[in-house]
Amino acid sequence: MRRAAARTDLDFIYLASQSPRRRQLLDQIGVRHELLLPEPHEDAEALEHLLRGESATAYVQRVTWAKLEAARTRLATSGRTPAPLLCADTTVAIGRHILAKPNDAADAARMLGLLSGREHRVLTAVALAVGSHQQLLLSTSTVRFATLSAAQIDTYVASGEPMGKAGAYAIQSAAAAWVQAIRGSYSGIMGLPLYETAQLLRGIGWPI
Numbered sequence: 001m002r003r004a005a006a007r008t009d010l011d012f013i014y015l016a017s018q019s020p021r022r023r024q025l026l027d028q029i030g031v032r033h034e035l036l037l038p039e040p041h042e043d044a045e046a047l048e049h050l051l052r053g054e055s056a057t058a059y060v061q062r063v064t065w066a067k068l069e070a071a072r073t074r075l076a077t078s079g080r081t082p083a084p085l086l087c088a089d090t091t092v093a094i095g096r097h098i099l100a101k102p103n104d105a106a107d108a109a110r111m112l113g114l115l116s117g118r119e120h121r122v123l124t125a126v127a128l129a130v131g132s133h134q135q136l137l138l139s140t141s142t143v144r145f146a147t148l149s150a151a152q153i154d155t156y157v158a159s160g161e162p163m164g165k166a167g168a169y170a171i172q173s174a175a176a177a178w179v180q181a182i183r184g185s186y187s188g189i190m191g192l193p194l195y196e197t198a199q200l201l202r203g204i205g206w207p208i
Ligand SMILES: Cc1cn([C@H]2C[C@H](O)[C@@H](COP(=O)(O)OP(=O)(O)OP(=O)(O)O)O2)c(=O)[nH]c1=O
Pocket: 016, 017, 018, 019, 020, 021, 022, 044, 048, 067, 088, 089, 090, 091, 092, 101, 122, 164, 165, 166, 167, 169, 170, 171, 172, 189, 190, 191
């Protein structure tokens, strides 16, 4: 948004995300940001419901647009300085299963059992809005996991790491030791595809 930035002298964007990974990734490419978090009355998780027959690609994009819309409303009613808004959603897909964040330890163990010894996809959609302009890009990666023993799954679930992570694992955690191969975007798997994020920002003239 060099155009908008020049008009307003803004040198930051809003990141509408509660994910510490997304903050860390945005920092990594030097994009100054402030958080625009849901108000206590907003149920952010309510956006993340799969529709019957919906593909993973359709799901992750729909949820990301919904997160963006919610964040736009939040910004408009907050009285805060208008600035570009960024948000994202990550989901894991294996066969016909779409794996969002696990509900509990048993759900996490079930997900890791599905991923064991197989290849899965990690989809992250990232969206940017400024004024009436909005755009979304999708990053799709493939990850191949080694075969996991029940003991490995139990230990990992007991560590608490799967909670809050799509597919019940984090590539930036001890689970990295199970990753035989990835094709795609490491940052996308972690939750914010930095190549696509930079493309969106460049599209609005942001100096990156
Ligand atoms: C697959 C994978 C996911 N994740 C995380 C990234 C996301 O935080 C989370 C997926 O949940 P999301 O619903 O995409 O995001 P979130 O609820 O954590 O944050 P917000 O909606 O406020 O932006 O899974 C990792 O950290 N590492 C991984 O390897």
